[in-house]
Amino acid sequence: MIYLNIPLVNLKRQSDRLRDEIHASLDRVIDSGQFIMGDEEKTFEKEIASFVGTTYGIGVGNGTDALIMALRALNIGPGDEVITSPFTFFASAESISSVGATPVFVDISPDTYCMDVDMLYDAITPRTKAIIPVHIFGHMVDMKKLMEIAKARNLAVIEDACQAIGATQDCMRAGAIGDAGCFSFFPTKNLGGMGDGGMVVTNRKDMDDAVRMFRVHGSRRKYHNECIGYNSRLDELQAAILRVKLRYLSGWEKKRRYRARIYNEELKNLPIKLPIELDEYRHVYHLYVIGCDERDGLMSYLKDKGIGCGVYYPLPLHLLPVYRNLGYGIGRLKNAEGAAITTLAIPLCPELNDLEQEYVIDSIKEFYGVK
Numbered sequence: 001m002i003y004l005n006i007p008l009v010n011l012k013r014q015s016d017r018l019r020d021e022i023h024a025s026l027d028r029v030i031d032s033g034q035f036i037m038g039d040e041e042k043t044f045e046k047e048i049a050s051f052v053g054t055t056y057g058i059g060v061g062n063g064t065d066a067l068i069m070a071l072r073a074l075n076i077g078p079g080d081e082v083i084t085s086p087f088t089f090f091a092s093a094e095s096i097s098s099v100g101a102t103p104v105f106v107d108i109s110p111d112t113y114c115m116d117v118d119m120l121y122d123a124i125t126p127r128t129k130a131i132i133p134v135h136i137f138g139h140m141v142d143m144k145k146l147m148e149i150a151k152a153r154n155l156a157v158i159e160d161a162c163q164a165i166g167a168t169q170d171c172m173r174a175g176a177i178g179d180a181g182c183f184s185f186f187p188t189k190n191l192g193g194m195g196d197g198g199m200v201v202t203n204r205k206d207m208d209d210a211v212r213m214f215r216v217h218g219s220r221r222k223y224h225n226e227c228i229g230y231n232s233r234l235d236e237l238q239a240a241i242l243r244v245k246l247r248y249l250s251g252w253e254k255k256r257r258y259r260a261r262i263y264n265e266e267l268k269n270l271p272i273k274l275p276i277e278l279d280e281y282r283h284v285y286h287l288y289v290i291g292c293d294e295r296d297g298l299m300s301y302l303k304d305k306g307i308g309c310g311v312y313y314p315l316p317l318h319l320l321p322v323y324r325n326l327g328y329g330i331g332r333l334k335n336a337e338g339a340a341i342t343t344l345a346i347p348l349c350p351e352l353n354d355l356e357q358e359y360v361i362d363s364i365k366e367f368y369g370v371k
């Protein structure tokens with residue numbers, strides 16, 4: 001009997017492979033003496049904008065701040081409602097609350113776990129100002145349909161693309177479709193730094209201008225602060241590291257998709273729900289998430305075998321105590337509530353190898369008594 005220790009995401013292995021290249025780029029920054037808003041960040045902003053297909057990219061401190069500043073750039077605040085998904089990381093809704101607006105949750109599709117765009121109509125009120133679609137786990141929301149609704153109702157759209165850099169729908173990249181797109185470079189994201197980082201991308205000159213102002217204390221000119229802003233930049237060391245990693249992103253994406261195909265094939269006859277990639281979409285598998293009724297049992301079985309797995313997310317946002325005041329209660333958003341108790345992310349990262357994946361697959365089959 002072999003026993004392997006397999007983390008959900010193997011960052012150590014990735015860092016080891018890139019260590020020399022990263023050291024060289026860190027030296028470059030150290031020698032420059034410029035640590036905030038220098039050439040590395042400027043170049044990285046251009047590289048991400050061109051990768052995503054937008055005119056502008058603005059480096060910021062993290063993905064949450066990217067969302068907050070994009071909302072501020074659209075003048076969203078107290079009295080406004082912003083529609084988002086209840087099945088996502090807290091920051092998608094937290095950013096809305098942070099600017100004083102009210103999050104409104106629309107249930108998800110049980111297939112992709114993304115916002116069910118057909119249910120948007122019922123959530124729109126005269127106070128609705130914007131929609132934040134979340135491309136969860138690396139699969140995009142139906143942006144074609146969402147943009148039609150947004151245009152018809154005159155609503156702004158901020159894509160939460162934190163988990164979906166590189167994902168596409170009809171060849172359009174996540175982040176490039178709405179008024180703005182937000183990315184996180186948190187270490188475990190598909191493009192992750194060695195600390196916090198984020199970016200807003202947009203084709204709108206006015207939003208580029210506003211976010212650039214917000215990230216330096218609301219000033220366009222030093223000491224001439226025009227509004228209450230933030231101190232939220234992507235620092236030079238992170239930008240330098242991310243520039244190294246960006247060169248590997250497409251290759252990593254292919255590996256993620258390759259590993260996902262193997263899981264799909266090997267697990268297809270088990271009583272578990274596999275991730276779906278709809279036609280015309282490209283899933284970038286930030287997480288490989290399966291669904292089953294025995295979720296908790298399977299999770300502890302796998303953990304006992306040394307396999308890292310995790311629940312994203314155990315509580316849909318409308319059931320968090322902090323949002324009890326919004327008045328949703330249990331039973332209102334059934335698909336999100338169902339996903340919260342049935343889904344489990346299993347190891348998948350570009351560094352996962354054949355032996356490890358086979359061990360994960362065999363262990364899952366064992367749990368179901370198939371092997």
Ligand SMILES: *Cc1c(COP(=O)(O)O)cnc(C)c1O
Nearest residue numbers: 062063064089091092162184186
């Ligand atoms: C990671 C993440 C964020 C927040 O990004 P940070 O860089 O951690 O602030 C927001 N939304 C989603 C969907 C995320 O996965």
